[in-house]
Amino acid sequence: MHILTLDNVVKQYSNHLAVDHISFNIPKGSIFGLLGPNGAGKTSLIRIITTITAADSGEVLLDGQPLASAPPLLVGYLPEERGLYKKMKVGEQLLYLAQLKGLSEKEARDNINLWFEKFGIEDWWNKKIEELSKGMQQKIQFIATVLHKPKLIILDEPFTGLDPINTNLIKDEIHRMNEEGTSIIFSTHRMEQVEEICKDIVLINQGKKVLEGSVKDVKDQFKDNIFKIEFDGHLPSNLQSNDFRIIDDNKESLTLQINEGYDSNELLRSLLNEGIQIRSFNEVLPSLNEIFIKQVENASHE
């Protein structure tokens, strides 16, 4: 079952195609990375899902249901451009935003207190937003996003401006909510965070879908069969073969690429036969960052 299904979604703005026939599914309970460079169409896509704008054509199913014209209550959305009422008190503000998402005042109050305890900010109820630092405001904004216990949380660059401690705090909460069954869309262009957090990704560029799949599959798809071997002792001077190509060779490690039709076990076997003392043997997978840059650059060369 999918929490979100996009089928051939198109959104045209006056002079450019922001979303160009994009289709993908997000399985329930996954942490899903929506990746793309600036201006790729991520925000346009999210705005369609949250019914802030409507698609020109195509179908969007949220939890199996087509989108209504009113914003879906089962979604929590943390936009990239964040903002709160500066003069309003933290507590009242959260109460208001939660009620707009359909909670009763009591439910909202209980949930807010729960989150305040969790973040150790019980005394913030009467503080005004403008009295808080940027990072603190962001915590409040995160709470506002998840207060109504949405089934799908959409986070657009949630960690910008947060220090490492608060980043981890939010990350832990994301994981915890995910374990409780909440699906999460994580939109970013920071690849190291994606590798760390997401299981599945879709990469879009210039409005088009470029890749999709699990992080592992995507990496496998783009791997170049490169292995790195760390060793003690000396390599035989005649270590040459048609089966692999040495990319980098220094005194303690060797990086090589296996040619088609030859596998890593054979390589390892032949190295052992040479009597080399091997300390480690790793496949070097491309980072998502490299894949991302390569894909985006390819697209712009076309």
Next chain:
Amino acid sequence: MNKIWLITKREYVTRVKNKTFLLTTFLAPIGFLLFFLALGFVMSRGSDDLKTIYVLDEQNLLNEELSGRDNLEFKFSKESLDELKADYAEEEFAGILQLQGIERNDIEKYDIIWHSDDQLALDESQSIERVVRRKVRDYKLKALEIDESKLESLDTRIKIVPKTILADKEVSSMTGVVGSILGGVVGYVLFFIILIYGMQVMRSVMEEKINRIVEVLISSVTPFQLMMGKVIGVGLVGLTQIGLWTILFPIIFGIGSTFFGIDSSPDMMDMANNPDIPDEVMAEGMDKIAIILREIGNMNWWMILPLLIFYFLGGYFAYAALFAAVGSAVGEDINEAQSLTLPIMLPLMFAVYIGVSAINAPDGDIVVWASIIPLLSSIVMPVRLPSDPAAWQIILSVVLLIGFVFFFTWLAGRIYRVGILMYGKKASFKELWKWIFYKG
């Protein structure tokens, strides 16, 4: 609906709790009071110092009787002008009033000469002129041997008494006047309310756009709900403020007049002191006040009041929605906002000018049509209401206004929806026009 209510509530509560609201609500009446006190002080200043004036009246025209404003003290002198002039250099008195002798009984002009280096204040000279005019008149009557009572019998008061033919209601000579003036006041008040609170709606929309909370909000509610909640919320704040003012103004002015002794109606007092106005006319003035009060009481309030409220709400909603649309279209740039509000201000100003002319002629062609056309009608029709416009005009006007309120809120909603998410794009009218037709 529930969400509009939530938005309305927030808008209302944060505004009413705001310091500026409290200050303007409670300080405005006090400010007005101080303004009037200051005004009264300035007006009475200069004429309040006691002035001694020597009067030279060789013919004894005044019979040693002369009174003017309270601060003027008149002394009748037997000395010659030259002697008095010599005294003027040494003694401290304001000046010398020299009355001429009257040689003929048919003079049309009579000069009094004021010898002084200082000028008399306007009201001082007027009060002296009034008294002397009366004395000259008495002198002439005596000289011409005319009996005062005969003269009075020449005067006849003329009055047009209106009686209706088909309409079944009581009218008096004051009906039209009272109605128009009342209507004029209502029209002006509506204009200011629509302007002030419409602008507040605009600013509130701009604020949400600038601090970027709007994207969070419209992922929870539709832009239309957000806009309506805001318009209603600010409207309620407006009603609250007006309500408080109608209570506070009389209280504060009551306190003001008991403690500071404000002369509540200086014009009426002046009129009462004016010897030119015969007593009958004075009595008629008092009668008029009674008639005015009766006329106000006689008005068909059961019809006028609901209609007033309707036109207020209709006008407010139509304009506030337009202001909201403009607020959504501009960013931080207040200049841009000004140029975009111009097309909203124009009909509003136009309506006020037509409303003013409606005070004089509530059934003029332009006035009648303006009271039917939406955007103008919410100000012009209330001006006409006390003068009993034709039923078909009211009905047409009401129907059109309802239709247009829906149309304008829809139109504004379309612009608003696109505008609040549009950053860094200069909003021109062409652009706004395109937004109306954007999909989704």
